[in-house]
Amino acid sequence: MFESVGTSYPAYFQSNLSRLQGSMSKSMLKIVADRTSAEPQTLTNIRLPIGSLLNLQSLCLWFDITTTGANPTFPTRYSSSFIKRLSLSMNNQTVSVINDYNLIYNLYADHNNKAVSTGIAGEFLDNSIHWTEGGANGATDSTITGVSSLMNTTPNRTYKMCVNNWVGLFGSASTSIISTDKIGEIIVSIEWAPAFEVLGATGEAAQLALSALATSSYTVGDIYMTAEALSFSDDSYYNAINTAEDLKIGYNDYIVTKFAGVTKTTGINVTTYISAGSIDHIVGTALPSNAQAVSHMLAFGSLGTGAAETNVTNSSKYHADPIAFTGNVTTGTINTPSGDNFFSTRAFQRQLQLINTSQFSINNKQLNYGALNRSEIFQNNLQALGYENVDASANGFNRNILSLAHYFKYYGGCFQSLELIDKDAFFLSGLSSAGSSCAINWVCTFLGASTQDITPVIIAKLSKVLHIGLGRAIYVE
Secondary structure, eight states, X not given: OOTTSOTTSOGGGOOOOOOOSSOEEEEEEEEEOSSSOBOTTOEEEEXXXXXXXXXXXXXXXXXXXXXXXXXXXXXXXXXXXXXXXXXXXXXXXXXXXXXXXXXXXXXHHHTTOOOGGGGTTTTOOOOSEEEEEOOOBTTBOOOEEEEEGGGOOOSOOEEEEEEOSOSSHHHHXXXXXXXXXXXXXXXXXXXXXXXXXXXXXXXXXXXXXXXXXXXXXXXXXXXXXXXXXXXXXXXXXHHHHHHOSEEEEEEEEEEEEEOOOEETTTOEEEEEEEOOSOEEEEEEEEEETTOOSOEEOBSTTTTTOOSSXXXXXXHHHHHHOTTTTOOOOOSSSSOOSOXXXXXXXXXXXXXXXXXXXXXXXXXXXXXXXXXXXXXXXXXXXXXXXXXXXXXXXXXXXXXXXXXXXXXXXXXXXXEEEOSOOOSSSOOOOSBOOTTSOEEEEEEEEESTTOOOEEEEEEEEEEEEEEEEEGGGOEEEO
């Protein structure tokens, strides 16, 4: 009937029917960590059950964050910010270690999510308002109340966190269904982030010395994961994967290289060496060099101008009148003109303000016709991220990016694609440097005479293949 429909047509042109032989069932599993509590810079291990078909798209990490200290602080954006390092091992073989996981997540999330409402019970997208509801009130509903987080004067609060979106193998595997019977024991190891990376002080009425925040920290509690497990009454699928001599799962991995601090007057000129089967793209960015202690949250009104809602902002107020709530310049020794509506900590600020040019070279070969200016950098980023040369897609950058100035001051990155992006299939299409390291050089210049100290960072996104052989033989290429 459909002989005339060519095979070159897209899949959604085809008219196919399929029926599962037998039946399928699925259930939600709760997987408790080896320790259900933790502190900053400690490790938590979670062992996924053996003998299950797990759906990676359903994988969630749950935990509570309780702030501690004499002065009120609140968490930065994104639940994933609390994961400093994520390590995955399968059958005692390490298959992925992502250092600075939270920095990578913040970079890509700010370039891929503009809808706050999609993360209200997951990734903690909007931390600018603290919502509460009263207890049971007889036959009537409880009242929902809100307060700007900068005005949240309660020193220690508990926040429920959920990581339901992953960077690395869990979020990019070419198949979302994995068999732990074929793979063996999977251990998820999490190192929790230091307090200065994830906590920011509120908008105090008077100038608050940084020494007053020295005891500010947090504890982690009620740590567990949930995942959807599948089972089939028909053995066809199990027989197929169990008799295969080499199952292959493609996924993304990341390498973060940090360099010695420089000043913007000298610019950035750094080189890293990477050996990998496929380098998909590279990102150059920079972090403030002085982000080493708990400080004020970067938001308008956080630098000693609080005490009233008229002096501080939340995300909704900022968007209602962004001109009025931009600048954040006050007097005092620790104040800087930073904040606006970033609502994150200085540790996650990608500080490329006043960028002038950017150029990548690999093995002394320039990748572009010449150094790109700030507008060309932004356009090149759109292409590297698969936005097809436009920034008006269903996805999009963080909604608080109102101008190129906002972008480079808080969220900036210089993306350079080395792949041909295919949205429908997984291909090893990036630059291959297997067997010999390639030298990746990034040169960046800035306008003006700013002596601001910054730390250059290069992030490389890699494509890898996980091989699963007979007898749970596992290796990565």
